Structure formats: C-alpha cells, structure tokens
Amino acid sequence: MRYEARGVAFDHIYNPQIMKESLSREFNSSTIDDYDGVDVEYTDSKTWQKETVECRLPGDVGLRVDKIKLEGVTNRDRAWRIGMRQRRAHIYRRKTYGFSTELDALNSEYLAYAALGDNVPGYCQSGMMEEFAPMSGSFLIKSSQPFDWSAGGVHLVAVRRKNGTALGPYVATRIDDYRFTIPTLDFVPDLEGRSEPPVLQFGPEGRWCYPALITDVTPSGTASFKVSVVNYDVRVYADDDNFAPA
Incomplete structure (x- = not known):
C-alpha cells in the first residue's frame, strides 16, 4: 500500500474496454x-x-x-x-466513482493509483490495440476505435499490459484517427488472439483520464467485482513535509 503523493505513472487502467457497465460518478458538494x-x-x-x-x-x-x-x-x-x-x-x-469488472479488479490493492476512463465527449476515449510496429525511435500503434484529436494541443495515451498494469502515459503523435506513435513500449503485445489485446486510454492532456484511488473491491456473484474509487488530488499531500505550528 502506498500513501504518499503519486507522480505521472499509474498502477492500473480501468475503462469501458474492461468495465461491465458504465462508470458511475458522483460529486459530494460542501x-x-x-x-x-x-x-x-x-x-x-x-x-x-x-x-x-x-x-x-x-x-x-x-x-x-x-x-x-x-x-x-x-x-x-x-x-x-x-x-x-x-x-x-x-x-x-469529493468525487467518487464506481464500476464493475470480471476478475480484472483483483489486480488492484487498497489505494492503488488508477487511471479511469469513460466515453464522455471531449474527455477520454478508449480502444483496443489492433496493430503495432517498431519504428525508428518510436512505436506505431493502431486503435480499434477512431480517436478524436480535434481539441488540438498535446494528446496522451496509456497502455494496459496483460497483467492489468499501466504503461505511460506518453505523448501520442497522430498519423490518422486510428493510428499514432508513442516513444516506447516495454513489452511485445500478443495480437494473435491467444489473449485479450492491450487496452488503450487516450485523450487531451489534462483530460485523458480521471486520476483515482481504489478504496474497495467487493465480490458480486462468482465472477464479477464491484469497485469503489475516490478521486486523486495532489493537494491532499501538500503538508507532508511541513511542520506543526508552534
């Protein structure tokens, strides 16, 4: 379990490619x-x-x-x-989220740092990796879904490995709506149908995912799990190196 402030790297990715139902979101006002x-x-x-x-x-x-x-x-x-x-x-x-998966949620421990995704227009998108190819200094990736680049500026993509862990996010360089390049890929994806292909999480910088912490994973039936999540906010940790007033 980790309780300190987190950086740009996430532990896991959960998005519509993995969820059994839509991501629920709730804001608790003051x-x-x-x-x-x-x-x-x-x-x-x-x-x-x-x-x-x-x-x-x-x-x-x-x-x-x-x-x-x-x-x-x-x-x-x-x-x-x-x-x-x-x-x-x-x-x-003040933001809470909920979703359900099959066995995927068992990858996450308490307070695991997760990149959540849904399909809200103008925010994040998801897809499955259909093709990849090494290039000079980068990797070419093709998504199963067209990605929206219309926001302009920097777009980021993270890749979900077979074990559920997250790689990235990395700056994505557009080739067309389906294809883009990223600077690195630390594993060889299995795209031959022997297992599920890697999941992609994509969007404009600052809106490519919902940063969150896993707070509970509860069995629901024999092969489903409900997951409770709270938003991550770095301001929670702002006094970690400060001292109590005299």
Whole structure:
C-alpha cells in the first residue's frame, strides 16, 4: 500500500474496454455540516502524555472537528501531518466513482493509483490495440476505435499490459484517427488472439483520464467485482513535509 503523493505513472487502467457497465460518478458538494478542522490525539515522546494537535486550513474555525486518535505515533509533527492530510481530504476528495469488472479488479490493492476512463465527449476515449510496429525511435500503434484529436494541443495515451498494469502515459503523435506513435513500449503485445489485446486510454492532456484511488473491491456473484474509487488530488499531500505550528 502506498500513501504518499503519486507522480505521472499509474498502477492500473480501468475503462469501458474492461468495465461491465458504465462508470458511475458522483460529486459530494460542501454543506454546513462539513468538518472545519481536525484534532489529532497522540502520545508525545517528550511528556509521555496524551496530547492534541490542531490541524486547520486557512478559514477553519474549529466549530465541527473531526477527532482522530493515533496509536504508535509519538512525534507532534507527524501527528499534525496525518491530521492535515485528513483535513485536506475533506476538501479535495469529493468525487467518487464506481464500476464493475470480471476478475480484472483483483489486480488492484487498497489505494492503488488508477487511471479511469469513460466515453464522455471531449474527455477520454478508449480502444483496443489492433496493430503495432517498431519504428525508428518510436512505436506505431493502431486503435480499434477512431480517436478524436480535434481539441488540438498535446494528446496522451496509456497502455494496459496483460497483467492489468499501466504503461505511460506518453505523448501520442497522430498519423490518422486510428493510428499514432508513442516513444516506447516495454513489452511485445500478443495480437494473435491467444489473449485479450492491450487496452488503450487516450485523450487531451489534462483530460485523458480521471486520476483515482481504489478504496474497495467487493465480490458480486462468482465472477464479477464491484469497485469503489475516490478521486486523486495532489493537494491532499501538500503538508507532508511541513511542520506543526508552534
């Protein structure tokens, strides 16, 4: 399990080529009942007493506080950082997603970093790799679906390996609506029908996927799994290297 901020590389890809039904999306808007602070109780290494550190964002007044008790944490700064991450999650993790797959979801552990996709116009698209060919300094790929390049600017594509892990994203260079090149490919795709071909995830830079963290995988019947997901937002981790106020 990984809890730190993530980079550009994803663990897995889930999109309509794999999902058994459409991706569901929900946004939880703010209400008057939302928390406006976090208090973290821990055992301080200097006093060996229970201490509480307040974790606040600008504008928080602490009228409705989320209270956390930590075991095994004895450093005030560490306790504060944990509390600040929780406080930031209150603000920046408001989108939830859901989908179902066959056995594919078993690839993902708790909080795996996933690139999600659907077919909303102007955002991401998906397809299956139909052809590939090594070229000088790049690889030519053909998609089973035509991709929309009309947004202009940089477009990105990621490739799902056979084991479900994600490769990329890489800048895609258009040849036509079906074909493009990427700078590298670290495996030889099986396109002979012995297994499912690699899945492609494509779109304009900044809209090519929904970055998310897997929070739950639950069996549904004998060969299906329901997956619960929350949006990833790097701002949740903004205080990971900061220090508690004096």
